[in-house]
Amino acid sequence: MQNHDSEHERERQRVERELRESEQRLRVLINSTPDIICFKDGAGRWLxxxxxxxxxxxLTEVDYRGKTDSELADDTHPSYRQSFLACEATDEAAWEAGQLSRAEEVIERPDGVVKVYDVIKVPVFExxxxxxxxxxxxxxxxxxxCFEEALQQERRFLQNVIDGIDDPILVISTEYQVLRMNRVAREITERSGSINHxxxxxxxxxxxxxxxNQEERPCPLHIVQETRQPCKIIRHYLAQDGSLRQYEVAASPLxxxxxxxxxIIEVSRDISEHLALLDELRERELSYAHLAQHDPLTGLPNRLxxxxxxxxxxHTAHRHGRKCAVLFIDLDRFKQINDSFDHxxxxxxxxxxxxxxxxLFREDDTIARMGGDEFTVILNHIEHDQDAALVATKILDLFKPPFEVLDHSVFLGASVGISLYPEHGATVDDLVRNADTAMYRAKDSGRNTFQYYSRDLTARAVERVQLESSLHRALECGEFLLHYQPxxxxxxxxxxxxxxxxRWQPPESGLISPVTFIPLAEESGLIIPMGTWVLSEACRQMKAWFDRGLVTAxxxxxxxxxxxxxxxxxxxxxxDRILSATGLAPSQLELEITESTVMRSVAQAGSVLHQLRELGVKVAIDDFGTGYSxxxxxxxxxxxxxxxDKTFVSDIPHDANDTAIxxxxxxxAKSLSLEALAEGVETQAQCDFLIREGCPHGQGYLFSxxxxxxxxEPFLRDRSRT
Ligand SMILES: Nc1nc2c(ncn2[C@@H]2O[C@@H]3COP(=O)(O)O[C@H]4[C@@H](O)[C@H](n5cnc6c(=O)[nH]c(N)nc65)O[C@@H]4COP(=O)(O)O[C@H]3[C@H]2O)c(=O)[nH]1
Structure with missing residues (x-):
């Protein structure tokens, strides 16, 4: 029994020793960690x-065991009080949650140091x-x-900085993700309904x-990625009020x-106002320039x-070896009007x-008001001296109908002076002064007329202007007729x-030669209706002669x-239309074209000639030998x-040169399989020479x-019998 007791005692002591040792090991273990560890009982008492x-x-010197947080709060420095009470509250929360809970707890120490702990609480139940x-x-x-707080502060600071900028800023990753934006950008995206920042x-x-994609809409991210350099692009956005806003987007690489x-950091700036201001300035500049160079009353260019x-x-005329003209217009009777009515x-x-x-004027002509009742015109590209007179006549015609101003019909006239570059001056001053002088001469010679600076030009121009207006009348009144040479x-x-x-037969004079009027008709464009009439009339006549048996097929x-x-x-x-209308066979029509007409553009002429030949019409080269074919x-x-050409024929057979030509x-002609026809055959000697040389055909005064x-007709009748 005693043995049994002592054995029991030894066993107890061993267990106690082991327990102590285990407790010591545990204590060493929990003390070896810098983390805090505490065990409390179910009533919150520290164990x-x-x-x-x-x-x-x-608490190292305090007997803490068996005390609650509230009791310890009383036993320790008052600065811990708040922490103990908070701890008690979170303990309770952990109990109620019934499972592991985690929270941050702040402990303020008596030395003023504040510590933050990440605290895990694990409740254990019976x-x-x-x-x-x-x-x-x-x-x-x-x-x-502390580190996180510093980081947060830094972030807040940076955010405040970018929020303080009034332009929208976005930081965009290379995956197109918006990483950060400032206040303005946020507001814009919220306004546009894109809440997901x-x-x-x-x-x-x-x-x-x-x-x-770059074509539809340039992407700054792509550009910066490619170039690794900052870039700027302009973007257009439709604002909520419907106005179109323009943004300058500046992107820099990160x-x-x-x-x-x-x-990339993308900063957009609304430059709509700035651009509008620039436009306004530009417009204002233009309008100042316009004012400085234009007459405020009429809006025409001014003297300057x-x-x-x-x-x-x-300058242009000089460079291209061309002419230009200045017309100086002064209104007749304007002073009377100004004196009779108010200004x-x-x-x-x-x-x-x-x-x-x-x-009246073309786009590239300049018409200006020099002041008072004086106007000037620049005619660029004058081909012939007389062209300026035609324009002057048109100006004078402008004044024929009265001007209807405030219920009054006002009849005005004008006098026009003309100077030509280079004949009448090589400078602005010379040309204006001489046109002005010519204008005074026009006034002296009875007003409502024009004058060139040189008198002989005026005479020729007047004649030409008259001739041209008579030509118009001639066409309207059927004053042209045809002569025929066999x-x-x-x-x-x-x-x-x-x-x-x-031929032209004006009622008041004799026959006028085509040499006089064809060049003018050509210049004025009248040749087109006139030529059409000649073609129709010639074909009609030929068909009539054919029908009457006066000519063969x-x-x-x-x-x-x-x-x-x-x-x-x-x-x-x-x-084609004329041939169909008159019924003449195409093979009976021959068109005469001068050498120079064909040689101007051989390719174009060739195409027209081919078409004419396809029609069955013949084509002759007129005046051959005078050009450079x-x-x-x-x-x-x-x-x-x-x-x-008759100039070669006239001196054969005496002139060696002409004979050779x-x-x-x-x-x-023979080698090209063309028919030769000599013009201007006047003598039998010429005719004999031509026959000897093998020229098959001819025309001239010798025959008719x-x-x-x-x-x-008698000639035709005669020849058709031969
Ligand atoms: N010295 C001399 N002259 C002779 C002789 N035989 C004829 N002539 C003249 O020589 C010119 C021949 O016409 P051309 O070379 O086509 O030259 C023509 C032609 O280029 C042009 N022409 C005439 N009629 C028309 C026409 O209807 N339309 C076009 N576009 N031009 C025409 O006018 C030019 C002159 O015509 P015309 O005054 O009728 O002058 C005609 C004719 O009268 C002669 O033996 N000796």
Whole structure:
């Protein structure tokens, strides 16, 4: 029994020793950690705490065991009070949660140091649910918290800085993700309904489902990634009020630690106002420039701008070896109007005059008001001296109808002075002064007229202007007629055909030669209607002669075509229409075109000639030998006849040169399989020479002068018998 007791005692002592040792090991263990560890019982009384915990709460010298937090709060320095009470509250929360809970607890120490602990509380229950004990583990996170706080502060500071900028700022990752934005950018995205600030930039800024592609919408992210340099682009946005806003988007790269672009900073600035201001300034500048160079009353260029334009016109004319003209216009009777009515009435009359003048001129002509009732005009590209007179006449015609101003009909006239570059001056001042002098001469010579600075030009221009207006009348009144000159087979004396030659028979004078009026008709464009009439009349007459048996089916009617006629775009169609209308066979029509007309543009002429040949019409080269035809070109063109110019024929067979040329032309015609026809055959000697040299055809006074249709008929009758 005693043995049993002592054994029991030894066993107890061993267990006690082991327990102590285990407790010591446990204590060493829990004391070896810097974390705080505490065990409480179900009523919140401290059972055990490690050294870290005791030191934290300055409990090393306090008998803490069996005391609650509230009791310890009374036993320790008052600065701990708040921490103990807070701890008690979080203990309770852990009990109620019934499971591990975690929270940060702040402990303010008597030395003023504030510690933050990350505290885990694990409640332990009895099987019947009674509270058994609470394990409290805490880690000092004061340093981390300080670091995080500093970081937060830094972030807040930076955010405040970018929020303080009034332009929207976005930081965008290379994955298009908006990483950060400032206040303005946030407000804009909120206003536009894109609340998700972390959305992709294309969704946020452009409401797109995929990244912008460079063509539709330039992407600063792409540009910066490619160039690694900052870039600027302009973007247009429709604002909520419907106005179009323009933003300048400046993007800069953000590099990572490897030097790679990891994001961009995009700063957008609304430059709409700035641009509008620039536009306004530009417009204002333009309007100042306009005011400085224009007459405020009529809006026409003023003296200053006129001088500038004239100097340009002189320069251009000089460079291209062309002419230009200055017209100086002074209103007749304007002073009377100004004196009879008030000045504002006079102003309105001047405005009306400016309006009429403006309508008359082409875009590249300048019309200016020099002051008072004086206007000037610059005519660029004057081809002939007389062209300026035609314009002056049109200006004078402008003044024929009265000006209706404020219920009054005002009759005005004008005097026009003309100076030409380079004949009448090489500078702005010379040309204006001389046009002015000419204008005074026009006033002296009875007003409502024009004068050139040089008198002989005026005389010629007047004649030309009159001739041109008479030509118009001639066409309207049917004053043109045709003469016909026979063309013969030189050897047999039979009729080859007839050349139609136009004449003008004005009622008040004798016949006028085409040499006088054809060039003018050509210049004024009148040649087109006139030429059409000649063609129709010649074809009609030829058909009539054919129908009456005066000419054979092989006989031709030759009609001259001037360069402008040849250039008509519908020439081939016109001839086709005339042939159909008159019933003449195409093979009976021969068109005469001068060498120079064809040589201007061989390619174009070739195409027209081919079309004419396809129609069945013959084509003769007129005045052959006077131009500079290249044989190669002649060979390529579908011609039928070469007409040897009468200047060569007139001196054969005496003149050695002309004889040689005529001989060569006949030989050339043969080698090109063309028919040669000599013009201006006046003597039998000429005719014999031509026959000897093998020229098959000719025309000239030797056989017949050109005569009207009725007069030529006996010749036709005679020849058709031969
Ligand atoms: N010295 C002399 N002259 C002779 C002789 N035989 C004829 N002539 C003249 O020589 C000119 C020949 O016409 P052209 O070379 O086509 O030259 C024509 C032609 O280029 C042009 N022309 C005439 N009628 C028309 C026409 O209807 N339309 C076009 N576009 N031009 C025409 O006017 C030019 C002159 O015509 P015309 O005054 O009728 O002058 C005609 C004719 O009268 C002669 O033996 N000796």
């Amino acid at each position: 055990e705490a490690n050294e870290a915990d005791l030191e934290l709460f300055a 099987p019947d649910g009674q509270r058994k004990g609470l394990v409290v583990l805490g880690r000092d996170i004061t340093e981390r918290k 972390c959305a992709a930039c294309y969704k946020l800024a452009a409401d797109r489902q995929r990244p912008c 590099f990572d630690e490897h030097g790679e672009v990891c994001a 701008l006129f001088a500038d334009r004239l100097s340009q016109a002189i 504002s009435y006079g102003d309105q009359v001047l405005t009306a005059v400016a309006e009429r003048l403006r309508e 063309q013969l087979d030189l050897e047999r004396g039979t009729l080859r055909g007839l050349e139609a030659l136009v 092989e006989a031709l009617i030759s009609v001259n075509l001037s360069p402008k006629q040849f250039d008509q775009p519908d020439l081939v169609a016109l001839i 290249s044989l190669i070109h002649l060979k390529r063109l579908p011609l039928t006849t070469l007409k040897i 005529t001989r060569a032309v006949i030989a050339m 002068r050109p005569q009207n249709a009725r007069e030529i």
